[in-house]
Amino acid sequence: xxxxxxxxxxxxxxxxxxxxxxxxxxxxxxxxxxxxxxxxxxxxxxxxxxxxxxxxxxxxxxxxxxxxxxxxxxxxxxxxxxxxxxxxxxxxxxxxxxxxxxxxxxxxxxxxxxxxxxxxxxxxxxxxxxxxxxxxxxxxxxxxxxxxxxxxxxxxxxxxxxxxxxxxxxxxxxxxxxxxxxxxxxxxxxxxxxxxxxxxxxxxxxxxxxxxxxxxxxxxxxxxxxxxxxxxxxxxxxxxxxxxxxxxxxxxxxxxxxxxxxxxxxxxxxxxxxxxxxxxxxxxxxxxxxxxxxxxxxxxxxxxxxxxxxxxxxxxxxxxxxxxxxxxxxxxxxxxxxxxxxxxxxxxxxxxxxxxxxxxxxxxxxxxxxxxxxxxxxxxxxxxxxxxxxxxxxxxxxxxxxxxxxxxxxxxxxxxxxxxxxxxxxxxxxxxxxxxxxxxxxxxxxxxxxxxxxxxxxxxxxxxxxxxxxxxxxxxxxxxxxxxxxxxxxxxxxxxxxxxxxxxxxxxxxxxxxxxxxxxxxxxxxxxxxxxxxxxx
Amino acid sequence: xxxxxxxxxxxxxxxxxxxxxxxxxxxxxxxxxxxxxxxxxxxxxxxxxxxxxxxxxxxxxxxxxxxxxxxxxxxxxxxxxxxxxxxxxxxxxxxxxxxxxxxxxxxxxxxxxxxxxxxxxxxxxxxxxxxxxxxxxxxxxxxxxxxxxxxxxxxxxxxxxxxxxxxxxxxxxxxxxxxxxxxxxxxxxxxxxxxxxxxxxxxxxxxxxxxxxxxxxxxxxxxxxxxxxxxxxxxxxxxxxxxxxxxxxxxxxxxxxxxxxxxxxxxxxxxxxxxxxxxxxxxxxxxxxxxxxxxxxxxxxxxxxxxxxxxxxxxxx
Numbered sequence: 001x002x003x004x005x006x007x008x009x010x011x012x013x014x015x016x017x018x019x020x021x022x023x024x025x026x027x028x029x030x031x032x033x034x035x036x037x038x039x040x041x042x043x044x045x046x047x048x049x050x051x052x053x054x055x056x057x058x059x060x061x062x063x064x065x066x067x068x069x070x071x072x073x074x075x076x077x078x079x080x081x082x083x084x085x086x087x088x089x090x091x092x093x094x095x096x097x098x099x100x101x102x103x104x105x106x107x108x109x110x111x112x113x114x115x116x117x118x119x120x121x122x123x124x125x126x127x128x129x130x131x132x133x134x135x136x137x138x139x140x141x142x143x144x145x146x147x148x149x150x151x152x153x154x155x156x157x158x159x160x161x162x163x164x165x166x167x168x169x170x171x172x173x174x175x176x177x178x179x180x181x182x183x184x185x186x187x188x189x190x191x192x193x194x195x196x197x198x199x200x201x202x203x204x205x206x207x208x209x210x211x212x213x214x215x216x217x218x219x220x221x222x223x224x225x226x227x228x229x230x231x232x233x234x235x236x237x238x239x240x241x242x243x244x245x246x247x248x249x250x251x252x253x254x255x256x257x258x259x260x261x262x263x264x265x266x267x268x269x270x271x272x273x274x275x276x277x278x279x280x281x282x283x284x285x286x287x288x289x290x291x292x293x294x295x296x297x298x299x300x301x302x303x304x305x306x307x308x309x310x311x312x313x314x315x316x317x318x319x320x321x322x323x324x325x326x327x328x329x330x331x332x333x334x335x336x337x338x339x340x341x342x343x344x345x346x347x348x349x350x351x352x353x354x355x356x357x358x359x360x361x362x363x364x365x366x367x368x369x370x371x372x373x374x375x376x377x378x379x380x381x382x383x384x385x386x387x388x389x390x391x392x393x394x395x396x397x398x399x400x401x402x403x404x405x406x407x408x409x410x411x412x413x414x415x416x417x418x419x420x421x422x423x424x425x426x427x428x429x430x431x432x433x434x435x436x437x438x439x440x441x442x443x444x445x446x447x448x449x450x451x452x453x454x455x456x457x458x459x460x461x462x463x464x465x466x467x468x469x470x471x472x473x474x475x476x477x478x479x480x481x482x483x484x485x486x487x488x489x490x491x492x493x494x495x496x497x498x499x500x501x502x503x504x505x506x507x508x509x510x511x512x513x514x515x516x517x518x519x520x521x522x523x524x525x526x527x528x529x530x531x532x533x534x535x536x537x
Numbered sequence: 538x539x540x541x542x543x544x545x546x547x548x549x550x551x552x553x554x555x556x557x558x559x560x561x562x563x564x565x566x567x568x569x570x571x572x573x574x575x576x577x578x579x580x581x582x583x584x585x586x587x588x589x590x591x592x593x594x595x596x597x598x599x600x601x602x603x604x605x606x607x608x609x610x611x612x613x614x615x616x617x618x619x620x621x622x623x624x625x626x627x628x629x630x631x632x633x634x635x636x637x638x639x640x641x642x643x644x645x646x647x648x649x650x651x652x653x654x655x656x657x658x659x660x661x662x663x664x665x666x667x668x669x670x671x672x673x674x675x676x677x678x679x680x681x682x683x684x685x686x687x688x689x690x691x692x693x694x695x696x697x698x699x700x701x702x703x704x705x706x707x708x709x710x711x712x713x714x715x716x717x718x719x720x721x722x723x724x725x726x727x728x729x730x731x732x733x734x735x736x737x738x739x740x741x742x743x744x745x746x747x748x749x750x751x752x753x754x755x756x757x758x759x760x761x762x763x764x765x766x767x768x769x770x771x772x773x774x775x776x777x778x779x780x781x782x783x784x785x786x787x788x789x790x791x792x793x794x795x796x797x798x799x800x801x802x803x804x805x806x807x808x809x810x811x812x813x814x815x816x817x818x819x820x821x822x823x824x825x826x827x828x829x830x831x832x833x834x835x836x837x838x839x840x841x842x843x844x845x846x847x848x849x850x851x852x853x854x
Contacts, residue, residue, distance in 0.1 A: 073623070073813045073816065073817055074621060074624055074631060074810065074813045074814060075579060075813075075817050075819075076624070082579070084579070155587070155591030155592070155595075156592070157595075158576075158580065158588065158591070158595065160580070163585070224634070224805075225631070226805075226809075226813050227634075228805075253706070253803045254800060255801055257690060258705070258801045258802075261690075261693045261694065261697060261705045262697075262706050262803070264697075264698045265693070265698045265701060265705040266701065267705045267706045268706075417571070417572065417573075417816065418571065418572030418573040418578075420577075421573040421577040421578075422572050
């Protein structure tokens with residue numbers, strides 16, 4: 001199929017159309033979208049045909065799927081509580097299950113849970129599916145769920161989600177298939193929280209994680225930390241049909257171009273998270289395509305409100321105006337980003353405040369603000385590092401924009417090694433990088449609450465804190481959205497965190513690999529691809 | 538002569554022991570200077586002060602670092618390498634398979650590179666100044682000047698991506714047949730040969746040319762010995778000392794320095810393990826890797842000295 005009448009149309013745009021279709025756009029909506037973009041009706045039809053075909057293919061059973069992520073180390077683990085690298089997430093998703101999961105539209109679906117109910121958002125009753133078995137043949141019971149969730153509360157385990165799990169004050173088994181969770185205060189988001197990767201369910205009493213005894217679609221055959229893992233299909237999987245693949249091999253190739261080369265030479269079927277620079281190379285070859293997900297990952301510039309110069313009125317607003325978001329989107333991210341409006345909730349979320357427009361690039365306004373703050377002409381240090389994706393490029397753009405209005409930004413480039421413990425949250429002006437989180441509540445509690453552990457700019461507002469608690473206990477969607485809308489405006493205007501764009505994740509894959517969809521929890525289908533994809537002969 | 542060699546070996550053992558001790562301490566001190574510790578690295582962005590304290594307690598990392606170093610040293614003396622901090626697996630298990638991979642790659646590379654280098658080194662010395670010598674010498678300078686990641690990446694682009702003859706990744710454990718092995722090892726070995734043979738060729742050439750200037754070679758020439766006999770029988774035995782040392786130095790590089798090749802071909806060797814260990818501040822693993830590199834180096838150098846002594850009657854009295 002050739003797209004004769006469209007120029008400048010790339011597989012990136014195909015991915016965008018597919019995304020829009022998944023979000024529920026009708027054919028008419030899409031054609032209107034094309035018209036607005038200057039694409040003729042006939043050509044638009046061709047594109048739609050291609051996108052629909054990609055969505056409607058039938059799965060094929062069998063095959064050995066090889067995929068490469070970008071990070072692995074000897075700290076690789078099969079313990080879901082400690083999972084920290086993308087490789088851990090992919091591995092855990094293939095061998096374990098969660099109580100709930102998020103589908104591609106961000107809606108909560110039941111996985112091991114059959115239902116999750118509450119009347120007051122404080123006491124929750126979870127009914128488990130019956131007939132689910134672990135790889136060793138043991139049946140799933142409430143005791144396993146209680147054990148799995150309680151581990152996050154034990155500080156000796158070192159769970160990554162300890163701070164989120166702390167709100168569960170009581171987790172008890174009511175009967176063999178019913179669990180009751182009592183929260184310290186009402187939180188309507190519990191079903192979404194339980195869909196996070198760390199809340200995978202393991203068998204009661206498990207302490208050895210050299211292999212995994214889960215309920216998932218695959219069983220572990222080989223697990224070598226820092227080298228590779230091989231999983232084979234679980235024939236007793238509780239979901240009908242089970243995985244399409246016979247087996248699944250996952251490892252990491254940390255060098256970006258080596259990962260792309262391995263894909264192009266046919267050694268692997270999927271190269272996860274490739275850099276924008278490699279995209280053209282993949283696009284120029286036939287038999288390969290890209291899967292793009294914009295799920296809410298961002299790199300932001302943090303200016304601490306409790307330190308100079310962030311404490312000077314007008315400085316932060318000035319920097320926000322001085323960030324050339326369009327240029328960051330076009331040149332730093334090579335088009336693979338969505339412009340953001342200085343608050344952490346992504347356009348993929350149902351709670352996104354579309355009324356809140358991103359600040360326009362306005363160097364004149366910035367200049368007058370800096371002048372008012374008495375900072376114009378001073379040298380302002382900005383800490384950037386490879387550790388925070390694209391931060392060095394963003395800092396350079398800011399420096400150039402600053403130079404034009406007589407503002408000097410002194411970029412201090414520091415090593416990625418130890419960046420998160422030594423510079424992030426510490427330096428007066430530094431870059432951060434935040435991974436997607438499933439709910440506004442988690443983002444705000446983690447990043448903007450007065451007592452937030454990662455309060456990047458030391459933003460403190462009593463009003464904000466009380467709105468956060470209010471929204472958390474609210475079960476009515478419309479009412480919650482109103483509160484969250486206002487909170488987004490507050491963060492955008494008051495906090496010292498400048499969020500210029502949401503970065504897209506691009507996975508490059510062989511066209512033989514089918515069934516991969518975008519997911520709000522991240523690339524590679526929210527890391528859970530193994531269960532859903534198949535290999536065409 | 539046996540006395541002298543055993544004295545040398547014994548002396549070297551003593552030196553090796555002291556060297557290992559010093560190296561382990563230096564590595565330990567350097568690790569302490571790195572920002573952050575294993576707990577902070579493992580928790581990453583989730584490293585709140587409470588979480589760090591709790592996990593440190595759980596991992597028994599609250600003892601002063603020097604005390605932990607002492608424990609590790611005592612353990613080592615008892616043949617116990619300890620457990621990795623990062624994943625609590627025995628260090629011996631983590632290293633075992635990967636050391637075997639590294640030795641395998643080193644052996645295959647040495648088997649190709651050493652004969653090749655000796656052949657080229659000796660022949661260029663024999664035909665010094667000829668067109669052949671110039672072409673080879675120029676080629677070597679060119680190869681030395683190109684960084685190995687460039688050679689490796691170009692090789693992958695040509696043979697794997699473009700021609701599709703060879704796999705882009707090398708997994709030592711998937712090898713089932715000899716052809717398979719050749720395919721898997723071809724590109725890493727070619728790359729490494731480029732890196733290590735250049736130095737060996739130049740050293741060999743220089744050593745043989747030096748020997749050829751000696752009066753006894755002139756004597757051989759006057760007696761009517763053929764050029765081949767002159768080089769192989771008279772000059773080469775006297776040039777072996779420096780050549781063996783150059784070979785030993787190049788080979789010791791294969792033990793711990795091939796990180797770039799391991800990264801680009803995704804070869805699970807010990808150099809990458811060491812880098813992983815450093816990035817997670819995994820002290821027992823770092824120390825053990827450092828000990829292995831150091832030991833390998835000392836072993837090769839000692840071997841080179843023994844060969845040099847055996848080959849030179851002047852040195853064995």
